[in-house]
Amino acid sequence: MPQGNVSFRLVEKQPNFEEIFQSRNPPNVKIVKGMKIEETALSTQVDFANRDLGGGVLNNGMVQEEIRFMMCPEMIVGMIVCNRMKQNQAISIVGAQAYSSYSGYSYNTKWEPLKRCDERQNTPEWRDKFQRLRIECLAIDALHFKGTPQTTLRQQLKREMIFRELHKAYVGFSAQPGFTEIPIVSGWWGCGAFNGNKPLKFLIQVIAAAAAKRPLLICPFNENEMADDCRKFIGTIMKENMTCGNLLRLLMKLAGQNPPEEFSENIVFASLEHELKKNKREVAEKRK
DSSP states (O other): OOOOOOOEEEOOOOOOOOHHHOOOOOEEEEOOOTOGGOOOSSEEEEEOOOSSTTTTTTTOOSHHHHHHHHHSSGGGGHHHHOOOOOTTTTEEEEEEOOOOEEEEEEEGGGEEEEHHHHGGGGGGOOOTTSOOOSOOOEEEEEEOOSOOOHHHHHHTTHHHHHHHHHHHHHHHHHOGGTTTTEEEEOOOOTTTOOOOOOOOHHHHHHHHHHTTTOOOOOOOOOOOOOHHHHHHHHHHHHHHHHHHHHHHHHHHHHTOOOOOSSOTTHHHHHHHHHHHHHHHHHHHHHOO
């Protein structure tokens, strides 16, 4: 018989972005190849959610959210008690126990007995004062963009779209006050079927984690080349002593710009590095 309690919490916030991001330093960011989000323990595991919690878990869906709910079926209760998420809402589930594992993905997904790597999150010694396992499944729904990678990136770089995703991530990342030192474990949130641009979504999560004052761990799901690009860009930010406010302002400079004809997925990183070099030249010119 399972022990303890599971909590479901709907979080709603209206943050003041100008104040929050004015002087925040980047969070501690780690990119861990070869690890899945659900293999982590004592963490906040990001659920790449549908706005209706659980997505297609009771129908024919079998991607990240549905797999997570099948591993921890107590989460399915949330589909009864939680309404469709609004733009400024997130859903935090704390304490759900993992009962099984899986192999494959999507149409190739297969049930597996609980593996040791997934069982670590059930460690009873980590229960909190409410007798919940200290493992949070955080449901945040990203925007769904339609079109080619180039046309969808043009949409994603609009100011209102960046702030919507930033708002959603921040609301979720700050959902549990007692989890401040516990890492947020995420990956390519809002990418895949929702067509999000990986570098842009990565940076949005970095800024949101900084605002929530929490470390961020990224599981790249075999996208090792993109993982290396993300690690390299974080190194650039640290080297230039950039705050997340400066990073956000650089992103705003890209807002409304059309991606170049020679499009590549990491064009966001390249464009930001170009803007950074341009700013340094302008500062150098003023000092002459």
